[in-house]
Amino acid sequence: MDELDILKKDWNKEKPEHKKLSTQDIYPMLHKKSSSIAKTLFYISIAELVFWILINTITPYFYSDEYKTNLDTLFNEHLFTAITIFSYLVIILFIYLLFKAQKSISATDSAKKLMESILNTRKIIKFYVIYNLVMIFITFLVAMVYGINHDPKISSKFSHYSDKQLFFIILFSMVVIGVFMLVIWLFYKLLYGLLLKRLNQNYKELKKLEV
Template sequence: MPEFDLDSFKKTWQEQPVQNKYGDNEILQMLNRKSRNYVKYIFWISVAEFLLFSVIGIFYFFQNEEDNGFLNILEKLGAQKTPQIENRFDTIYWILKISSLIVTAYFVFKFYQNYRKIRIEENLKGLITRILTFKKTVNAFILISILLLVAFTSIFTIFIFYSLNAQNVEPKSSEMTIFIVGIIVTTAFSVLLIWLYYRLVYGIIMSKLDKNLKQLKEIDSQEV
């Protein structure tokens, strides 16, 4: 009986050609489907956000309590809450609110467009381009959401200073310091919360999409 050589058997086994379980086309289709699903998830999340903001806006419209915060600050600083000031505030508030909903609706539409454009039969370079475009859209949505918050706070702060000046009111320096510091701290904290929210909700999906993009680029480099 011939002697069994384990080392020789290992060497022979290691030299055997390894066949890929999936071909590049199958992997491409699989990554395409996954990418399409990730884009779809973000689309539905953005739809939910749009509906939530709309419902909240309608609720506060009927409650008529949305303006209490800034107008109460005006009174604490020494200004009078006149009907003229209230009307101006309401006008500014609804212009900003509608602008915010328009911006959100625009990005919902863009996410839907991106979802529709990623097709299962998409060629490799086309798919990579679609994913890169989608990433830019998501980053723009996050950035504009933060900028909208800063813009809203800045506009309302300017409105408060304008109202004080119109009524020739000069608040105490301590009250003004508290007001300015409060605005800065509140805005910074709100921006942080928004950033954390998008980092958590969108970040998880985008990280998976990035993995797909990396694999697609690897396949593309092999084909060149």
């Protein structure tokens, strides 16, 4: 049990006339913990950017010539470059918004503003995760459709299938995409979820102090 939990336990035992002092003691700790969580989220976002840069830099060296040819078939060089740059810009924007949220939490001296900053931080993380899941779905879908229409090997295989077989192939592909998206969602749930849960607990405690 940390110092904040001890104070909250004592705060609940105290009489109303003595709670003001305890509230003044609890708020700085909630503020400090929220600021620390926001800072951790910011550092994680930077680590994620570095991770994707390393992946995109190192991975191509392990591609076979056939795989590189297939990539060129599915995505022309300019389109692939544009998608990569756009993805980096989104991550950089996400880092910037988290940085602003972290600074807002650290600088505020008002419980109401701190609550607003916590809510804002939660929204930023939520929208970022949703964006990633949507982009994964669109990328898989576009790659599949583009491959069927423009890759001779894939097109020749699909041309021999009946409508029923095509339906089950598409259904199976959607299930695979769904499973992959679920794995990514669980990854972000683990990466950001625990910290957001703690941030949400701080928010609830601040609401109690505001009453």
